[in-house]
Amino acid sequence: xxxxxxSLSVQLAPQPRxxxxxxxxxxxxxxxxxxxxxxxxxxxxxxxPDERGAIFQNGPEDLVELRPAQIQIQARLDGPEPLVAETAxxxxxxxxxxxxxxxxxxxxxxxxxxxxALAALPGDHPDAKAYVSETLMRDVGQSTVLGKRFFGGGIxxxxxxxxxxxxxxxxxxxxxQDNKLIYLDYQSARVAVSAPITLDHVSTLISDAFEFVSGPxxxxxxx
Numbered sequence: 700x701x702x703x704x705x706s707l708s709v710q711l712a713p714q715p716r717x718x719x720x721x722x723x724x725x726x727x728x729x730x731x732x733x734x735x736x737x738x739x740x741x742x743x744x745x746x747x748p749d750e751r752g753a754i755f756q757n758g759p760e761d762l763v764e765l766r767p768a769q770i771q772i773q774a775r776l777d778g779p780e781p782l783v784a785e786t787a788x789x790x791x792x793x794x795x796x797x798x799x800x801x802x803x804x805x806x807x808x809x810x811x812x813x814x815x816a817l818a819a820l821p822g823d824h825p826d827a828k829a830y831v832s833e834t835l836m837r838d839v840g841q842s843t844v845l846g847k848r849f850f851g852g853g854i855x856x857x858x859x860x861x862x863x864x865x866x867x868x869x870x871x872x873x874x875x876q877d878n879k880l881i882y883l884d885y886q887s888a889r890v891a892v893s894a895p896i897t898l899d900h901v902s903t904l905i906s907d908a909f910e911f912v913s914g915p916x917x918x919x920x921x922x
């Protein structure tokens with residue numbers, strides 16, 4: 700069983716140089732857009748409604764949002780030119796480096812990474828609802844107490860960091876649009892505890908996300 704990656708999202712909270720953070724320079728934002736388009740042809744550019752930042756996108760599932768207190772990138776992985784782990788990480792990190800260098804936002808207080816994937820169940824007549832409910836959740840009738848139409852809708856595993864600097868989690872659910880598929884939602888959150896978060900840390904978190912979904916998560920599903 701192999702994961703079918705759908706999307707990768709990264710959110711960063713830069714360490715502010717002043718409070719409240721000043722609006723981002725519009726010339727810098729336009730130059731970042733120009734730099735990024737050399738490798739990743741985003742079609743749309745717009746300043747945010749408050750004119751403190753900018754958004755460039757190829758649609759709601761493929762966008763970059765730059766604001767004084769937040770950098771957010773959402774990359775679609777299952778588009779006409781699918782992105783695998785290596786190319787997805789390269790895209791996100793290329794954009795982050797271009798933006799953070801020109802905006803002088805190179806250390807961060809918070810980071811969040813979300814990786815969404817699907818996994819196809821083997822067999823002639825796979826049933827994702829039954830698999831999640833009966834195999835993963837060991838539901839032998841608990842959900843029916845709530846009513847005949849209820850079923851075990853998912854299971855979540857969490858890992859908390861000992862330094863209270865964040866957590867990792869994976870949600871596993873039947874994919875409602877296609878009952879042959881499992882929906883996977885991996886999330887990793889970090890806060891700066893003893894030292895700020897750098898772009899190297901972000902790159903590692905992205906790599907770890909792909910490795911976790913491709914490795915231990917697939918082992919769980921096939922075990």
